Amino acid sequence: MSALESDLIETTKVVAVTLKKAHIPFALAGGYAVYARGGPPSIHDTDFFLREADVPRAIDALTEAGLKHESCPEDWLVKVFHDDRLVDLIHAANGRPVTDAMLERAEEVEVGSVRMPVLDASDILIGKLLALSAHHCNMSPLLAVARSLREQVDWGRVREETADSPYARAFLTLTDGLGITAPPEGQEGTQPVHEGVYAIAGSGVSHSSSTSEEESA
Structure with missing residues (x-):
C-alpha cells in the first residue's frame, strides 16, 4: 500500500x-467503501454519505476536530480537508438523496483499526452505475x-433501480x-466471453483511448 x-485510510478513520x-448517522461510501468490502483501494479522496439535515452538525464536529471546511459550488455535497486530503460529505448522489433506509442498510466493517458503517454493496453499485454518462463512460x-x-450484491435490485439508464443496462x-x-430469468443464453477477455476486463485494463474517470459516488 502506498503512503x-x-x-487516506488514516483520514477515513479520523x-x-x-x-x-x-452521534451523526453516516456510511462510508465511494472508493473506500469498495476497499472495505474487499475491492481495490482508492487513491483520490474518501467519501461519506449522510443525511442533508445532519450536514451542519457534521461540519461543526469535523472543524472542531481540526479539519478545514471549504465552500464548493455543488449543492449535493460539502468538502472538508484533513491536512491536504479531501473528504466529501455527500447528502445526495446522482439525483438520489441519502435516506434513513440507505444508512440502515450499511454494515459495520473494520477499516484499519476502526469499525464503521460501510455502504451496502448494492447501493455502491447502483450509485456507480447511475454515475455513468456520455462524459463519464469508462467501464x-x-x-x-x-x-x-x-x-x-443484490443484482435484481441493482437492475431494477438502474433500469432507466442506458449506460447501466449496457x-x-x-x-x-x-x-x-x-x-435475468428469461434472458439466459448469453454466452460468456472467453476467459482471457474476462481476466483482462476484471483487472481493470482498458483498450479504449478514453481515460475519463467515473464519478466517486
Whole structure:
C-alpha cells in the first residue's frame, strides 16, 4: 500500500470516529467503501454519505476536530480537508438523496483499526452505475468493482433501480456476457466471453483511448 493510500485510510478513520462521537448517522461510501468490502483501494479522496439535515452538525464536529471546511459550488455535497486530503460529505448522489433506509442498510466493517458503517454493496453499485454518462463512460474500473463485490450484491435490485439508464443496462449486459453476473430469468443464453477477455476486463485494463474517470459516488 502506498503512503497516500495509508494517509487516506488514516483520514477515513479520523472522520468516522469524529462522526460517531457526535452521534451523526453516516456510511462510508465511494472508493473506500469498495476497499472495505474487499475491492481495490482508492487513491483520490474518501467519501461519506449522510443525511442533508445532519450536514451542519457534521461540519461543526469535523472543524472542531481540526479539519478545514471549504465552500464548493455543488449543492449535493460539502468538502472538508484533513491536512491536504479531501473528504466529501455527500447528502445526495446522482439525483438520489441519502435516506434513513440507505444508512440502515450499511454494515459495520473494520477499516484499519476502526469499525464503521460501510455502504451496502448494492447501493455502491447502483450509485456507480447511475454515475455513468456520455462524459463519464469508462467501464473498466467499474468492472473490477463488480467482480470484487459480486457475491455481496443484490443484482435484481441493482437492475431494477438502474433500469432507466442506458449506460447501466449496457454495463449489465457486458457483465452478463463476462460471467460476472447472471442474466435475468428469461434472458439466459448469453454466452460468456472467453476467459482471457474476462481476466483482462476484471483487472481493470482498458483498450479504449478514453481515460475519463467515473464519478466517486
